Amino acid sequence: MKPANERRIAHLDMDAFFASVELLRYPDLRGQPVVIAGRAEHRPVQLADGTRRYSRLRDYAGRGVVTTSTYEARALGVFSAMGVMKAAQLAPDAILLPTDIDAYRQYSRRFKEAVATVVPHYEDRGIDEIYLDLSDMDEDSRTIAQKLKDAVRDATGLSCSICVAPNKLLAKIGSDLDKPDGLTLLLAEDLPTRIWPLPVRKINGIGPKAGEKLVGAGIDTIGALAGVRPDELIATFGPTYGAWLHDSANGRDDRPVILHSEPKSISRETTFERDLHVKLDRGALTRCFTQLCERVAGDLRRKGYAGRTIGIKLRFADFHTVTRDLTLPAPTDDAGRIRQAAGECLRRIVLGQRIRLLGVRVGTLSPAETASPPIPTQGDLFDGWAPQ
Structure with missing residues (x-):
């Protein structure tokens, strides 16, 4: 593996993926708060005049969670994994659409096939995100990232956000900085200005309980966490997690991009x-x-x-x-x-x-x-x- 200062790791994340797929199918909903959470009975109804009648979030009754939402719905406080009934209180007039996992899988395959035409190998992290190691490629990071974005859009009609950084941890955080349709380049020297002001929960691996514990101790930003002595974190969180917290807050991560793994x-x-x-x-x-x-x-x-x-x-x-x-x-x-x-x-x-x-x-x-x-x-x- 190359030294940390020579590595170029990209994280590519599709923008509001499920919702964006639905907007391809229903372009008249662009710019509106849309929530993907409904059941089959919430499918849009085609009317005789060519328009569609959509269900609204207030029409939902029963237990369930939000699968995803458009950025307009997120602005109203509706996010994935939120209870639908709570979401309906925040945005009762938001459009409600049923989840169509087969369609999302089809578009997932398309965007990954498009990525492979630019960078042949990647680490698959789920239906809507991947890591790529660009370290050995001749072109500069911005050029490669733009080629990847263009290939994804041409193949799917969808936008994605990409960050190229020295490691996976920073690339993951960075791909969220300029969403949607972002292209972010992070260097180690960008840590104080772009990473440290962010909430500690922006580090992938700090969950609700650890986040609550850190905030309760007055450590609410990544920068504040970076300034805590390692021995203090180890005393509170144990040797492994405490040391990881200190490394992560300081932008250190030596994990390789795993190009293939067998599912268990x-x-x-x-x-x-x-x-x-x-x-x-x-x-x-x-x-x-x-x-x-x-x-x-x-x-x-x-x-x-x-x-x-x-x-x-x-x-x-x-x-x-x-x-x-x-x-x-x-x-x-x-x-x-x-x-x-x-x-x-x-x-x-x-x-x-x-x-x-x-x-x-x-x-x-x-x-x-x-x-x-x-x-x-x-x-x-x-x-x-x-x-x-």
Whole structure:
């Protein structure tokens, strides 16, 4: 790995990704507060005069969280992971759209394929962000970054924000500085002016609890954290996290860009709008269980994997979470076999109360060519169970 002063690490982050995909589909919503959180019944209705009727955030009833929002909605205080009912109090007139994860995955593939035409290898960090190591490229950072932005826009019609910095930590922070459509270049000497004035939570890795503890101690900016002696941080947060906090606040990070990594498992889960009764909602639970197995199987096939360990997760109304798993004699990427094994896991759980969340996981992954033959998916998995 090159010395820190010679490294050029880029973080590319799509701008309000899910919402931006929806604006391609509904361009008349540009400039308006839009929240992605709705269900199928919140799809826009095409009217006879060619216009559309949209649901509003005030129309939402039930449990759920915001997936994402446009920058106009964020200006009203609506952010991802916020409860939808709370969001409706802040922005009742905001447009409400349902989540379309298949469309977002399609655009994710498109933007990553476009990036690969400029920089062949990258570290995939999820559906809407990647890291790239530009250290060995001949062109200057601004030129490469602009080429990446242009390639993404040409392939998707969407904008992204890029920061090129000496390491991943600074690149991640920097890609958020000039959003949307930002192109940011950070050097070590920019730390006091551009990084240190920011809140401590801007460091990726400082979560709510640590952030609250730091702010409670009067350490509310990255600069303030950088000025705390390492031994004080170690005394409060322990040797590993305390030392990491000091390094991060001072812009030090030697992590490499990992160009390829094998996933340990692939999973799908869903949180229900209301807690489902094992007997009264048996049909809905069975359909959901089957769909989760089919989606996990589809994810496995798209990624070229099969797995031997099948697991399930249930969260009950009191938030108690239970997991069970079993290992098959041969790997599978087949929805029928996954559902059969997941059903066996289910039978090992006492379903004593209503269910809040249901999830299916496949682990111990291997290449797809090792998969066993498929079997049909059928049967009512929840038949015979009822809360005690």
